[in-house]
Amino acid sequence: MRRTGPRRWLIGALKALAVAAILVWSLAPILLIVSSSLKPERDIFAVPPSLTFRPTLxxxxxxxxxxxxxxxxxxxxxxxxxxxxxxxxxxxxxxxxxxxxxxxxxxxxxxxxxxxxxxxxxxxxxxxxxxxxxxxxxxxxxxxxxxxxxxxxxxxxxxxxxxxxxxxxxxxxxxxxxxxxxxxxxxxxxxxxxxxxxxxxxxxxxxxxxxxxxxxxxxxxxxxxxxxxxxxxxxxxxxxxxxxxxxxxxxxxxxxxxxxxxxxxxxxxxxxxxxxxxxx
Known part of the structure; x- marks a missing residue:
């Protein structure tokens, strides 16, 4: 019974990590496209990427x-x-x-x-x-x-x-x-x-x-x-x-x-x- 708690916690953590990885894999390209459409031209491919910017249409x-x-x-x-x-x-x-x-x-x-x-x-x-x-x-x-x-x-x-x-x-x-x-x-x-x-x-x-x-x-x-x-x-x-x-x-x-x-x-x-x- 003492081992069940840590094991269940580990399984839950691994599942959460897998779901997070899938979400990042799926949503990151979409967020990149949408955010880039709102960035000024000079900030689209800025290195390092500009996480804060003034949106533009x-x-x-x-x-x-x-x-x-x-x-x-x-x-x-x-x-x-x-x-x-x-x-x-x-x-x-x-x-x-x-x-x-x-x-x-x-x-x-x-x-x-x-x-x-x-x-x-x-x-x-x-x-x-x-x-x-x-x-x-x-x-x-x-x-x-x-x-x-x-x-x-x-x-x-x-x-x-x-x-x-x-x-x-x-x-x-x-x-x-x-x-x-x-x-x-x-x-x-x-x-x-x-x-x-x-x-x-x-x-x-x-x-x-x-x-x-x-x-x-x-x-x-x-x-x-x-x-x-x-x-x-x-x-x-x-x-x-x-x-x-x-x-x-x-x-x-x-x-x-x-x-x-x-x-x-x-x-x-x-x-x-x-x-x-x-x-x-």
């Missing part, structure tokens, strides 16, 4: 004046992320219901195929897709980019939804069938409301990915559907030199909406990560 004013296309690109990112989220959530709901309620060798094989496709590096997929998209006139459109993002995440979304739907008793489906409800009516009237938390989890995953994705946007867009990450890359590659203050301001503007979205939906994100871990 000059970099945000310069961003608004010199890079108006960035805010248009933010609108494109929002539209594409919203479209991708709706498509991915609907497709994941249908796929998750099929995997949960109609298990078979071929259905399970298709699930394995989804995982295999998900493991393929995205750059490999762009090679055959680029000439096809160009020939069909889908290049530089919001809908095509949204479909790409949704397709890339349906594999993950399907298995997240399967984990939630598995926890819904099959007896509810049978009771609905006795009352005369078909499969689709059962899905949308019974299963979907009970699996709403899983749908929100999938929505969080897809929206965050679509908001931050760069490679597909770089390959398949040029002007009309250009997203915010592409404009950030243009700020870095400016011929007049990198305006670091403007770059940090743009990164902050692009970062804050997704941080707020994740903070508001964090319980759904955790639920998605633990889907299927327990049986209801």
């Amino acid at each position: 000059e970099h945000y004013a310069a961003l608004w004046a010199r890079w108006p296309e960035f805010f248009h690109a933010l609108g494109n990112s929002a539209v594409i992320a919203a479209l991708a989220t709706v498509i991915a959530v609907f497709a994941s709901l249908l796929a998750g219901y099929a995997y949960s309620r109609f298990p078979s060798r071929w259905v399970n094989a298709s699930g394995s195929l989804l995982i295999v496709v998900r493991l393929i590096p995205p750059i490999v997929l762009t090679l055959p897709l680029f000439p096809a998209a160009n020939a069909l006139g889908f290049q530089d459109t919001h809908l095509f980019l949204a479909v790409l993002y949704a397709t890339f995440f349906v594999s993950l979304g399907a298995f997240v939804m399967r984990g939630f739907i598995d926890q819904i008793p099959r007896e509810m489906d049978e009771a609905a069938a006795v009352d005369g409800a078909g499969r689709f009516r059962t899905l949308f009237r019974i299963v979907m409301p009970l699996a709403a938390q899983g749908m929100m989890a999938v929505a969080v995953f897809v929206a965050v990915y679509a908001w931050n994705e760069f490679l597909f946007a770089f390959v398949f867009t040029s002007t009309r559907a250009k997203t915010a990450p592409l404009v950030l890359a243009e700020v870095i590659g400016n011929f007049d030199g990198v305006e670091w203050g403007v770059l940090f301001a743009a990164a902050t503007v692009q970062l804050l909406p997704v941080l707020l979205f994740v903070w508001l939906t964090q319980k759904f994100l955790v639920a998605g990560l633990t889907a299927g871990a327990t049986k209801g």
